[in-house]
Amino acid sequence: MRSGLSFTRLLAVARKEAIHFLRDRRSLGLAFGLPAAMVLAFGWIISFDIRFIPMAVFDQDRTQASRSLVDAFTASSYFVVTDRLERYGDAEPLLNRGAVRLVLVIPPRFQARLSSGGPAPVQALVDGGDANTAIIAMTYARGIVAAYSTRALLGARRVAPRVGAETRIWYNERLKSSHMIVPGLIAVVMMIIAALLTSLTVAREWDRGTMEQLAATPVHPAEVIVGKLLPYLVVGLIDVLVIGFIGDAVFRVPFRGNFLFFIGASFFFLIGSLSLGILISAAVRSQMLAVQVAMISTFLPSLLLSGFMFDIANMPKVLQAISLVVPARYFITAVRGIMLKGVGPDVLWPHGLGMILFGTVGLALAVRAFRKELR
Amino acid sequence: MSGDRRTGAPAHRSTGEPAYRRTRFSFARAFEMVRKETRQLFRNPMMVRMMFGPPLIQLLVFGYAVNTDIRNTRTFILDQDHTAASRGLADGLTASGYFVVTGRGERAADVTRALDHGDATIGIVIPHGFAADLACGTGARVQVLVDGTSANSANVAQGYVGLIVQRLGQQLGAAGERGSGGAGVDLRARAWFNPDLRSAVYNVPAVAGMIIMLMGLSLTAMAVVREREVGTLEQLMVSPLQPSELIVGKTLPPVIVATADLVLVTTVAIFWFDVPLRGSILILATGSLFFLLCAIGLGLLISALANTQQEAFMSMFFFFMPMIILSGFMFPVANMPVAFQWVSLANPVRHYLEVVRGVFLKGAGIEALWKQMAVLAVMGTGLLWFAVLRFHKTSR
Numbered sequence: 001m002r003s004g005l006s007f008t009r010l011l012a013v014a015r016k017e018a019i020h021f022l023r024d025r026r027s028l029g030l031a032f033g034l035p036a037a038m039v040l041a042f043g044w045i046i047s048f049d050i051r052f053i054p055m056a057v058f059d060q061d062r063t064q065a066s067r068s069l070v071d072a073f074t075a076s077s078y079f080v081v082t083d084r085l086e087r088y089g090d091a092e093p094l095l096n097r098g099a100v101r102l103v104l105v106i107p108p109r110f111q112a113r114l115s116s117g118g119p120a121p122v123q124a125l126v127d128g129g130d131a132n133t134a135i136i137a138m139t140y141a142r143g144i145v146a147a148y149s150t151r152a153l154l155g156a157r158r159v160a161p162r163v164g165a166e167t168r169i170w171y172n173e174r175l176k177s178s179h180m181i182v183p184g185l186i187a188v189v190m191m192i193i194a195a196l197l198t199s200l201t202v203a204r205e206w207d208r209g210t211m212e213q214l215a216a217t218p219v220h221p222a223e224v225i226v227g228k229l230l231p232y233l234v235v236g237l238i239d240v241l242v243i244g245f246i247g248d249a250v251f252r253v254p255f256r257g258n259f260l261f262f263i264g265a266s267f268f269f270l271i272g273s274l275s276l277g278i279l280i281s282a283a284v285r286s287q288m289l290a291v292q293v294a295m296i297s298t299f300l301p302s303l304l305l306s307g308f309m310f311d312i313a314n315m316p317k318v319l320q321a322i323s324l325v326v327p328a329r330y331f332i333t334a335v336r337g338i339m340l341k342g343v344g345p346d347v348l349w350p351h352g353l354g355m356i357l358f359g360t361v362g363l364a365l366a367v368r369a370f371r372k373e374l375r
Numbered sequence: 376m377s378g379d380r381r382t383g384a385p386a387h388r389s390t391g392e393p394a395y396r397r398t399r400f401s402f403a404r405a406f407e408m409v410r411k412e413t414r415q416l417f418r419n420p421m422m423v424r425m426m427f428g429p430p431l432i433q434l435l436v437f438g439y440a441v442n443t444d445i446r447n448t449r450t451f452i453l454d455q456d457h458t459a460a461s462r463g464l465a466d467g468l469t470a471s472g473y474f475v476v477t478g479r480g481e482r483a484a485d486v487t488r489a490l491d492h493g494d495a496t497i498g499i500v501i502p503h504g505f506a507a508d509l510a511c512g513t514g515a516r517v518q519v520l521v522d523g524t525s526a527n528s529a530n531v532a533q534g535y536v537g538l539i540v541q542r543l544g545q546q547l548g549a550a551g552e553r554g555s556g557g558a559g560v561d562l563r564a565r566a567w568f569n570p571d572l573r574s575a576v577y578n579v580p581a582v583a584g585m586i587i588m589l590m591g592l593s594l595t596a597m598a599v600v601r602e603r604e605v606g607t608l609e610q611l612m613v614s615p616l617q618p619s620e621l622i623v624g625k626t627l628p629p630v631i632v633a634t635a636d637l638v639l640v641t642t643v644a645i646f647w648f649d650v651p652l653r654g655s656i657l658i659l660a661t662g663s664l665f666f667l668l669c670a671i672g673l674g675l676l677i678s679a680l681a682n683t684q685q686e687a688f689m690s691m692f693f694f695f696m697p698m699i700i701l702s703g704f705m706f707p708v709a710n711m712p713v714a715f716q717w718v719s720l721a722n723p724v725r726h727y728l729e730v731v732r733g734v735f736l737k738g739a740g741i742e743a744l745w746k747q748m749a750v751l752a753v754m755g756t757g758l759l760w761f762a763v764l765r766f767h768k769t770s771r
Contacts, residue, residue, distance in 0.1 A: 287688075296429040
């Protein structure tokens with residue numbers, strides 16, 4: 001019954017799927033609108049550079065030294081002094097309400113201790129409720145105090161600093177969050193969109209009972225899978241370009257590398273994630289379940305275990321091992337490398353190879369799962 | 376049960392308003408609907424696993440993976456000086472616990488290579504003559520190269536390097552002179568509510584918010600649309616079942632599942648992650664109930680508007696993503712542009728997270744949380760009411 005693979009039949013399936021997709025206006029709008037909206041939202045909203053953290057000061061010393069320490073905090077523009085306390089007890093309600101994130105306590109005799117050359121401790125009370133902001137606020141505070149301390153000591157002795165650290169940021173010179181987020185977002189958004197689009201298409205045939213019809217036709221499983229993939233591959237590639245364009249036009253993310261290499265990596269990554277969607281829907285057969293599985297297996301890992309926002313090196317060993325099979329991890333490294341570092345295949349070839357592997361293995365597994373289903 | 380159903384008059388399409396519209400809300404029929412829905416939901420063993428497995432996985436991943444504290448930053452050291460002083464500086468960096476040396480080199484090209492390949496996030500260049508400069512007191516310099524592609528780590532790591540280098544400089548310099556090691560201002564930080572500054576304590580309770588929203592939203596949204604897509608909604612419509620009974624039947628099982636998930640997540644948070652529960656469980660439960668109403672209402676609204684499951688799912692995602700981003704779940708609301716801070720006021724997830732974190736971490740009482748609770752109550756009932764209205768309209 002089944003002859004070899006036929007390109008005509010493959011195209012017929014692709015056409016049918018494209019018509020199906022184009023007819024559903026709302027899904028169509030979402031397939032193009034969602035990635036754009038997500039990039040804009042993420043790019044504008046997510047910011048790791050925290051500024052103007054509200055703080056309170058409890059200055060028990062009231063000397064020139066204590067005042068200039070407070071000035072050092074405000075001058076940094078990382079902190080804004082919103083309250084000046086009279087009693088230590090006032091600190092607690094302020095932190096409780098979340099009105100301030102940090103309370104700087106300067107004890108009496110601060111100036112005297114500092115000028116005598118002994119240790120002069122000051123205390124910082126931090127709202128640890130939000131550990132992320134607290135850590136960043138504490139780091140800023142430490143830096144400000146350390147700089148102040150050096151200045152105070154050197155001012156007394158009039159010598160140059162012993163060791164100066166001269167920092168240079170590479171690839172993202174102004175440390176803009178959007179430059180770091182947009183390349184990573186291409187991977188996260190495409191993973192979700194791709195898996196979603198395809199996971200529903202096969203499950204829908206099951207839900208509506210048209211799968212048996214499809215099975216009765218002389219179409220080869222590989223033709224069905226590739227045919228179903230093609231329209232979505234086009235959608236996905238357009239989405240990638242749209243995201244890239246927004247990154248360039250709105251957020252001014254530089255593109256320093258090879259465009260062709262970028263498209264190649266996206267191509268294989270999309271094939272992999274689209275196949276993953278088909279694999280899911282072939283396995284669970286219901287749209288409702290397919291949606292749930294797709295969310296869990298694509299959204300969460302590509303957001304959290306890919307190095308998109310959180311450094312993989314800081315994770316426990318088990319999660320680091322799991323992250324090795326998260327395709328978004330390789331794609332994000334590749335895209336960041338291409339866009340920000342401007343490095344080419346000579347550096348990124350392992351990641352490119354990972355993409356090709358993900359794409360071909362995913363496609364092969366999808367065809368196999370589908371063939372099994374039909375029998 | 377079946378007898379009950381037959382007591383309703385059959386629908387007469389030709390005579391306009393069908394007879395069953397006039398019958399009153401029947402608890403027996405609603406209960407049967409709930410039973411049917413629950414059975415349908417739990418019939419698929421895979422579905423049962425999906426209801427309780429993923430929340431647990433999410434909890435574990437968020438508890439362990441999301442960590443903004445920078446430890447073990449991969450560092451490449453380029454020591455062109457080869458003296459005791461330069462080695463002391465490198466040792467000092469690793470001893471701090473923030474940096475792990477993953478490579479050492481001699482030539483400038485080595486550090487470029489390490490950063491290009493992503494083998495290291497930070498490169499420290501100790502130039503030739505470092506020890507000599509230090510000794511003669513003209514001031515020695517080291518160069519710190521930071522990979523800015525992961526801005527978050529870069530930001531924090533950069534701060535730590537500066538600090539450590541400065542402190543080491545003081546120590547190295549002081550060794551030659553009189554022992555003034557303890558001089559200078561010393562900042563002693565103390566974190567409240569979360570003394571060890573564990574990210575998990577902050578993140579894990581918030582996962583509850585995400586899971587309730589996801590479960591309530593997806594189960595409700597898909598349940599009705601599925602009937603419409605498969606064509607069984609018309610059958611339900613011509614049965615004596617009233618729309619209100621249908622709604623109860625469709626929403627109660629998701630409510631039960633979401634509640635079970637909430638209990639599961641809270642238990643794991645308290646006993647596995649040692650998240651302190653400092654406030655009252657009653658406030659947490661009431662807040663969760665109001666929040667659940669929001670999720671169900673939104674789910675119902677989507678299902679009233681969507682024609683296919685694919686459409687419902689895409690719309691769900693369209694709501695869900697911004698709600699999570701604008702909730703303060705991972706990115707503090709206070710850091711967002713002011714316009715988005717205003718927008719986030721319309722986001723139930725934001726208010727719920729304030730309740731959850733307040734109750735868990737700060738032990739906040741109703742006097743601190745009444746505003747959020749009131750907003751959630753109004754939003755929940757409002758959304759549900761609106762959804763039911765829309766639902767009546769579309770199902771006719």
